[in-house]
Amino acid sequence: MNKTDFGRRLRVWFRRHGRDLPWRQTRDPYAILVSEMMLQQTTVAAVVPYFERWMKRFPSFEELATAGESEVLALWQGLGYYRRARNLHASAKKIDGDWSGKFPQEYESLRALPGIGDYTAQAVRAFAFDQPVPVLDANVIRVVARLFDLRTPVDTAKGLARVRGKLEELLPAKGGHEFVSAMMELGALVCRAGRPDCLVCPVKEFCAAKHPENLPVKAPKAPIKERTELAAWVWDGEAVLLQQSTARRWVGLWRLPPLDDQLTGGPAAELTYSIVRERVTLRIHPRSKGDLVASTEPRKAFSLRELQQIAIPSPHRRAIAKLLKDRFDHG
Numbered sequence: 001m002n003k004t005d006f007g008r009r010l011r012v013w014f015r016r017h018g019r020d021l022p023w024r025q026t027r028d029p030y031a032i033l034v035s036e037m038m039l040q041q042t043t044v045a046a047v048v049p050y051f052e053r054w055m056k057r058f059p060s061f062e063e064l065a066t067a068g069e070s071e072v073l074a075l076w077q078g079l080g081y082y083r084r085a086r087n088l089h090a091s092a093k094k095i096d097g098d099w100s101g102k103f104p105q106e107y108e109s110l111r112a113l114p115g116i117g118d119y120t121a122q123a124v125r126a127f128a129f130d131q132p133v134p135v136l137d138a139n140v141i142r143v144v145a146r147l148f149d150l151r152t153p154v155d156t157a158k159g160l161a162r163v164r165g166k167l168e169e170l171l172p173a174k175g176g177h178e179f180v181s182a183m184m185e186l187g188a189l190v191c192r193a194g195r196p197d198c199l200v201c202p203v204k205e206f207c208a209a210k211h212p213e214n215l216p217v218k219a220p221k222a223p224i225k226e227r228t229e230l231a232a233w234v235w236d237g238e239a240v241l242l243q244q245s246t247a248r249r250w251v252g253l254w255r256l257p258p259l260d261d262q263l264t265g266g267p268a269a270e271l272t273y274s275i276v277r278e279r280v281t282l283r284i285h286p287r288s289k290g291d292l293v294a295s296t297e298p299r300k301a302f303s304l305r306e307l308q309q310i311a312i313p314s315p316h317r318r319a320i321a322k323l324l325k326d327r328f329d330h331g
């Protein structure tokens, strides 16, 4: 493949069809790091309003570094995977404190920041510093696997190394920002998961895929596990009792107090949610405060207004909203 011709075609298409996303307007490493952390496991459409709100409240590493954790988590609320917010907060403190506000450009230094893996480090180098480096997100991996008709599963080390090697062959000598953005956009808009839109693809003459809808190949996944969680609904007519988690998954967040007893009678609310390789059924049972067994985690009753200002895991927030609605609908 002639990489110069390929790059030119891609660039022309991107300049005409690329979306005008808020984080594409900036070269500020802080804004780019925020957008990349938010975009992990979350769609572009969901991230846009969060990104704009976040940048208004915390426009720089310095502002974020000096904020309290509860405010940081409350602003992240609804995006899920709160570890990303904590890592961003910890990164801001490190950059603002240890590195006197100077954001690193080198791969190793970026990887030393909390929660920054290979993808995020390379994305920041490309988008903030215009470096032509391999940025392997799901869209780029799919496009490269199809362009070169790669059949090794891309979720294995060997498969990913092949994709990286082929992507490196395509990288331009400069202009990493535009090249990476264009590859991602091609994957998002044309070379989509499932059935790609090859008829309108700007680089179809370079593409070796015979059955692109079957690519990229993935290794077989372990089956999804089913699990049930029980929690208590303690409501005195004005406030809801919550318990602050010290467990790794939701550390620092306020959730309905967990129950581990076998309960009789149906739950007051039930909903399901998914986490990595698990589908969880959350059942909420009415309880009085005195029924709860002692816990080392703090408990506190929150008024309706206070509930808006604290970070609550989204399945528990949904359950609370449903139970409050039922209470008010039925007087």
Ligand code: SF4
Residues within 6 Å of the ligand: 143, 146, 147, 190, 191, 192, 196, 197, 198, 201, 202, 203, 204, 207, 208, 209, 212
């Ligand atoms: S021709 Fe089809 S499969 Fe190949 S890169 Fe374009 S959209 Fe993807």
